[in-house]
Amino acid sequence: MPxxxxxxxxPATIVLVLAFVxxxxxxxxxSFFAEGGFTFAAYADFASSSASQRAYLRTVRIASIVTLGxxxxxxxxxxxxxxxxxxxxxxLIALIxxxxxxxxxxxxxxxxxxxxxxxxxxxxxTTIGLDSVxxxxxxxxxxxxLLHLFMPLMMLPLVSAFENIPNDVVPAAQSLGxxxxxxxxxxxxxxxxxxxxxxxxxxxxxxxxxxxxxxxxGGSRRLMLSTLLHQRASTMxxxxxxxxxxxxxxxxxxxxxxxxxxxxxxxxxxxxxx
Amino acid sequence: MKEARFPQIVLGLxxxxxxxxxxxxxxxxxxxNASLQFPPQGxxxxxxxxxxxxxxxxxxxxxxxxxAAASTLLALVLGVPLAYASSRYTFRGQRAxxxxxxxxxxxxxxxxxxxxxxxxxxxxxxxxxxxLMLGHTTLLIPYTVRITLASLSNLPxxxxxxxxxxxxSRLTTFFKIxxxxxxxxxxxxxxxxxxxxxxxxxxxxxxxxxGTATLPIQMLLYMEYNFDPSIAALSTLLIIFSSLxxxxxxxxxxxxxxxx
Amino acid sequence: xxxxxxxxxxxxxxxxxxxxxxxxxxxxxxxWGFNMDLINEHITDTFVEQFETEILYDLGNNADRLTRxxxxxxxxxxxxxxxxxxxxxxxxREGLIEPIDTSRLSNYDALYDWAQDPLGGNHGIGFTVYSxxxxxxxxxxDEPITSWQDLWREDxxxxxxxxxxxxxxxxxxxxxxxxxxxxxxxxxxxxxxKLAELSDDVVTFYARSSELVSLFQQGEVWAAPVLxxxxxxxxxxxxxLAWVAPEEGSVGFVNTVSIISGAPNVDSAYDYINHRLSQExxxxxxxxxxxxxxxxxxxxxxxxxxxxxxxDTEMSNLIFLDYDYLLDVESDWIERWNEEIxx
Numbered sequence: 001m002p003x004x005x006x007x008x009x010x011p012a013t014i015v016l017v018l019a020f021v022x023x024x025x026x027x028x029x030x031s032f033f034a035e036g037g038f039t040f041a042a043y044a045d046f047a048s049s050s051a052s053q054r055a056y057l058r059t060v061r062i063a064s065i066v067t068l069g070x071x072x073x074x075x076x077x078x079x080x081x082x083x084x085x086x087x088x089x090x091x092l093i094a095l096i097x098x099x100x101x102x103x104x105x106x107x108x109x110x111x112x113x114x115x116x117x118x119x120x121x122x123x124x125x126t127t128i129g130l131d132s133v134x135x136x137x138x139x140x141x142x143x144x145x146l147l148h149l150f151m152p153l154m155m156l157p158l159v160s161a162f163e164n165i166p167n168d169v170v171p172a173a174q175s176l177g178x179x180x181x182x183x184x185x186x187x188x189x190x191x192x193x194x195x196x197x198x199x200x201x202x203x204x205x206x207x208x209x210x211x212x213x214x215x216x217x218g219g220s221r222r223l224m225l226s227t228l229l230h231q232r233a234s235t236m237x238x239x240x241x242x243x244x245x246x247x248x249x250x251x252x253x254x255x256x257x258x259x260x261x262x263x264x265x266x267x268x269x270x271x272x273x274x
Numbered sequence: 275m276k277e278a279r280f281p282q283i284v285l286g287l288x289x290x291x292x293x294x295x296x297x298x299x300x301x302x303x304x305x306x307n308a309s310l311q312f313p314p315q316g317x318x319x320x321x322x323x324x325x326x327x328x329x330x331x332x333x334x335x336x337x338x339x340x341x342a343a344a345s346t347l348l349a350l351v352l353g354v355p356l357a358y359a360s361s362r363y364t365f366r367g368q369r370a371x372x373x374x375x376x377x378x379x380x381x382x383x384x385x386x387x388x389x390x391x392x393x394x395x396x397x398x399x400x401x402x403x404x405x406l407m408l409g410h411t412t413l414l415i416p417y418t419v420r421i422t423l424a425s426l427s428n429l430p431x432x433x434x435x436x437x438x439x440x441x442x443s444r445l446t447t448f449f450k451i452x453x454x455x456x457x458x459x460x461x462x463x464x465x466x467x468x469x470x471x472x473x474x475x476x477x478x479x480x481x482x483x484x485g486t487a488t489l490p491i492q493m494l495l496y497m498e499y500n501f502d503p504s505i506a507a508l509s510t511l512l513i514i515f516s517s518l519x520x521x522x523x524x525x526x527x528x529x530x531x532x533x534x
Numbered sequence: 535x536x537x538x539x540x541x542x543x544x545x546x547x548x549x550x551x552x553x554x555x556x557x558x559x560x561x562x563x564x565x566w567g568f569n570m571d572l573i574n575e576h577i578t579d580t581f582v583e584q585f586e587t588e589i590l591y592d593l594g595n596n597a598d599r600l601t602r603x604x605x606x607x608x609x610x611x612x613x614x615x616x617x618x619x620x621x622x623x624x625x626x627r628e629g630l631i632e633p634i635d636t637s638r639l640s641n642y643d644a645l646y647d648w649a650q651d652p653l654g655g656n657h658g659i660g661f662t663v664y665s666x667x668x669x670x671x672x673x674x675x676d677e678p679i680t681s682w683q684d685l686w687r688e689d690x691x692x693x694x695x696x697x698x699x700x701x702x703x704x705x706x707x708x709x710x711x712x713x714x715x716x717x718x719x720x721x722x723x724x725x726x727x728k729l730a731e732l733s734d735d736v737v738t739f740y741a742r743s744s745e746l747v748s749l750f751q752q753g754e755v756w757a758a759p760v761l762x763x764x765x766x767x768x769x770x771x772x773x774x775l776a777w778v779a780p781e782e783g784s785v786g787f788v789n790t791v792s793i794i795s796g797a798p799n800v801d802s803a804y805d806y807i808n809h810r811l812s813q814e815x816x817x818x819x820x821x822x823x824x825x826x827x828x829x830x831x832x833x834x835x836x837x838x839x840x841x842x843x844x845x846d847t848e849m850s851n852l853i854f855l856d857y858d859y860l861l862d863v864e865s866d867w868i869e870r871w872n873e874e875i876x877x
Contacts, residue, residue, distance in 0.1 A: 001363035008355035009371060012415060015352055016374050019412045023389035024381060051872035077288045080281035093465075094520040095289060098296050100469050101516040103493055106509040109302070109748055110295035113312040118753045136754070137738045151292060156462050157424060163458055164428040194424045201420075205380045211476070216745065219738035220698045221876045229382060231872075234597040235700040236865050237604075237624065239388065246385040253380035308770035309747050330570065388601070396605050479598055484562045484590045484611060495567040495593050501744035501751075501767060 031243035042244045052245075055223040060252065062139060062214075062224065063207035066146045067260075070154035070203045071196065073147075078155050078195075079188070082162030093159065096152050104212035108145070111217060115141055137219040145217040150206045154199035161195025162188075193264050200260045205253045225249050296513065303506035310503050321507035328496075331508065334489035341403070341488060342471040345410035349467055352411070353418030354460060358452070361426040362434075375419040378412050383476035386412070391480040402483040409477045414467040421466070425459025426452075465520055472516070558588040561802035564603065564615040564794075567593035568763075569824045576818040581809050587802050596621040596702070603630050603794065613797040614806050616661070618702045619652070619857040620864065622790045626657045627861075631792035633657055638804045641811040641829075648854060649788060649828035658790030661810050662825035665784035665843045665852060666703055666710070669765070670757035671750075673774045679757060681781040682714035686728065691735040693756035695749055698739040699871040703761055705860045706785045708867060710759075713782050719859065722867070730874045739876065747771060761787065762843045766823050769841070779851060786843070786852030788828070820844070 032038055046052050081092050099107070114120050115135040122132040135141055165188070173183045211226045218224070223231075225245055233242035298312055303321055305314025325331055353375070359365075360372055378386065387409065395405045429452065437447045453460075478488045487495070489512075497505055565573075570593075578589045592599065596618050603615060607630055617625060625631045633656045636642045642650065642659070649660030670679050675689065685694050697703045712718055712725025737755050740746040743764035749755040751771045760768065760777075768775055791810055793803050809815055816827040820834050826843040839845060843852075 001359070001365040005359045005363055005365070008359035009365070012352035012356040012375065012419075013371055015408075016378070016412065016415065019390065019394060019408050020378055020381075020386070021374070023393040024386065026393045027385065027389040049869065049873070051869070051877070054877065073284060073288055076281035077285040080285040083281075090520070092285075092289070094517050096292060097465065097469060097516065097520065098513055099292055100466075101473065101513050102296055102299065103473075103490070103505060103509045103512070104475075106299050106505050107295050109310055109506070110298035110312075112748055112752055112754070113298050113302075114294065116752045116754050148292060148295065151288070152466075156466055157421060160421065160424060160459050160462050161428075164425065191428070194427050198420045198424055201376070202379065202417075209380070209382045211384070215741060220700070220741070221733065221739065223872065223876060226382065228872075229384065231700050231868065233384060233388070233601075234595075235704075236868065237597060237601060238865065239601075243385065246382045249382050250380055257376070257380070307772065309751050309767065311751055311771075328571075330567075391602075392605050396608075479594075480602060480605075482592070482594060482598075482602070484592045487593065491594075495595075497744050498566070498595060498742055499568040499744060499763075499767070501747040502770075 027239075027243055028247065031240045031247070034240060042240045043247075045241070046244045046248065051223065052228065055225050055228045056248065056252075058139070058222065059208055059225045059249075062142055062146065063204050063256070065143055066150065066207045067200050067204045069143070069147045070151055071200060074151060074154040074158055074199065075192075075196070078158035079162055081155070081159050082165075089159075093156070096155050099148050100152050107149075108213065108216040111141065111145055112136065115144070136217070137221070139218065139222060142214050142218040142222065142224075145213045146207050146210060149210065149213055150203045153202040153206055157195040157198040157202075158192060161192040165191050197261060197264045200264065201257050204256045204260065208249050208253050208256075225252075296509075299506045300510050300513075303503050303510050305503050307503075309501050310506055314503070321503040322511065324502075324504050325508045325511060328504075330487075330492045330496075331489065334487055334492035337403075337406075337486060338472050338489040341406045341410055342468050345407045345414055345471050346464060346467040348407065348411045349414035349418045350460065350464060353415045353463075354422050356415075357419045357422035357426060358448075361423055362431055372419075376416050379416040383413065383474070384479065387477040387480040390477070395481070402481060402486055406478060406481045406488065409481055410471040410474060413474065413477060414471060417467050417470065418460075418463040421459045421463040422456060425456035429455045461523060465523055468519060469516055558582060558586055559799070559802065560588045560590055561614065561799050561806055562590045562592060562612040563806060564592040564594075564599045564612045566595065566616070567591070569822075572819070572822050572824045576822070576824070577810065577815055580815065581806065584809070585802065585805050587805065589806065600625060600630075604628065607795070610794045610797055612794055613799050613803040614791060615794055616789060616791045617658070618789055619787055619855075620702075620705070620861050622653055622658050622792065623857050623861050625792065626653050626655070629795055631657050632795040632797075634659060634793055634807070635804075639808045639811065641808050641813070644813070644829045644831060645811065646828055646830055646849065648786075648852075652788045652790055652854075653792075654858070658792040659807065659811065660788035660828045661791050661816075662789050662819075663828055663843050663849075663852070664762040664787050664789075664826060665779065665848065666706055666759060666761055666787065667784050668757060668778040668780055669750075669760045669768055669775055670778065671773060672776045674756050678776075679778050682710050682759075685757065685759070686732055690757055692737065694732070694735060695737045695740050695746060695755040695758040696729075696732075697759060698741045699868050699876075701741060702787065703759070703785075704871075705864060705867060706787075706855060707759060708871070709855060709860075710780070710782060710785065714780075719855065726870060726874055729871075733875050733877075743767065750775070762826070766841050779848070783853040784848075784851055786849075786854050788854070 031042055032040065034041060081089055112119065117132060121135060126132055169187060170183060173187050209226055211230055214224045215227050225248060229242050229245040232238045232245065302310055302312045302314050304317050304319065305311050306316030306318050307314065356375060360368055390409050434447050434451055437451050438444065442450065473490055475490045475494060478491050482491055493505060493508060581587065581589055592612055600621050603612065615625065615631065636656055652658060652660050668679055697707055708722055708725050708729065709719045711729050712722045715724045715728045717724035737749065740749065743761065746758055746760065746764065747767050750768060750773060765777060791807050793800065797803055813829060813831060816829050817832045819825040820827045820832050820842060821838060823838060823841045834842065834844060
């Protein structure tokens, strides 16, 4: 690499080290010090608490389901967006971002209206003669809420990726006799795997760290790591306890990133076109 | 061109899913009743008026726009070169720097906000606005880097080398060849970063000072005790605003362009 | 690139900020931001008139503000802080607030006894009080609710919401549940047991009063223990609701105002506190249902009184909890709540 290229890299690196690595490392170190001595107590407390264990498993479960959900729904939809005329594309992209723009608490109100016991879905169920069901304050509600919230983070990178595929690639493959499945696996997948990786990483980490949506849609009976962290930080002002949760969240998402890259990197195999 | 119908059907259903909550908020914001209600009774635009009458909302809005604009630009100015260098060259510590540029996404923002306040801002006595901008920039860099990287990965380096071998300078090559090709990615990251910053709560929560707080923080404060349709009205206004951001970005820089 | 340049210019323009300078002296107060327009009208504006000092506010919930105060404690910019009970005790224990010289407050003697020194050592003065009662839908619940025990009734199953343990009234809920079933604050086991039993029939544990309002509004919840200051918002729903002061007694919460240790501008801080406690301010805030007064000499009409924690009879029924003790057990109780109730 030419020497001048370091000037492209250094500014961002310096900012990240000063305003990110340094303060967080200090906070991390401080979580080992309590009442004047070095201790793992805060970590031991976390590991031994059954409420923490449940919260951990729930977080991983929900984040995985939501990530898969955004891929399954977002992939075909992003493809469809990338194929419409540009006017429509701008409109659709603007509309997709709406969930991110909507105030979290106002958004939660609308879930209450939709999922509530006297809400739209239950009204529909009772009109067609079925029993109303509890939808709100379940893991299902949390999944739906997070799926809604993080769909844009999956869609945007995917749309970008699809836009970069020249328009004639698919017809060309078709004319060469490729089936839909072959086109999907051997043409589209390899060309979009980068977007998919970004999307999956953003969605998974988003789910792990999101607070308002799981707190309100799940209620306090379905604690996730983020709700646990807030409980410690904002009620007990127990910042070393909160830092422990943060460290666990951090390691979890780091592991998830590696897994996502491995899994999707597999799709990026030499069979592809690139 | 014959297209499969399946993706379009999925898109249609997804749009309904994505928009339904907003439609409910939009409709509820016109309700007469003093607490947010659906379906609303009566029709009034008083809640919109109330929003514009709240000085805290107005000042919060200006602060949020400033912070979002500044930190998004800063994140682009820092992130795009990093992404470019790391996709075009190999260098020592490349992997580490790429990971570093992704990390801010996976740290719970509340914790980042606290760490920033405790170990950087209090220590250096940095004023509020720069603190907010710095905190948000840190959060946004991963988005600008990753999305730009994705765009660059689809642009073969050969094309640039060809331009350079034909006598174009590096800078000319960058602006004439690279920028047009990664424009979509950069714009996507601009819009996304702006909106994420504009709506950020956890980092801003601690970077709040006497008489100054970003709009989402002001909204949170308001909602702690009020449940009138003002919040729905404000949400509606913000959505109009964000659509404007998308449109202006499109107008100024051309978010979409003709197919290649 | 022309467009990009234009865009950068526009953005830079937005970044340039205008500073406003003020001719008045200033004092900074940390408070919630509840009903800010009325607070401004009744406190901020009248304070400027009388003392030619402007009040600047640092707003947020108790925990966020306390965290910010902790971090800036070496060099505080804020002079006065208003906090809810457990947080005030916490601030006192951490030395964030200093004793108040009550002889400097001409309005001090007009306060109810329990408002004069709720924290101990004159660390804070009660400026408002609110009770903790039960609200229910009179059209859907036939047999009136009179006690905490009624929340366990068969006909309310699946229709009750309780406050989350992390709310201001969270610990008080455990105390009252214990008291209702034969325990007390020192013996909360029975309360935890009964709450765990009820947990399945609780719609959700609400985190903020505005959330509870919408739960009532949408018909999800028919009955819930509520802090008095949310009563007005609940009445705004136009639903047929009733307020019950439970047989076990209503817990009284006293919010306190304190002076920050090492605060700048201490004289203005005293002026502020005295102003906050003055008959004029307390009475104006009461009339507009912002704060219930902690002075006995405030007169309001019956309709207003209905929405406040007000009147000698109501005052004499209030129970004040030992927050010093509750703060000690808080983290254990929250852990226990997570393990036993919230699962």
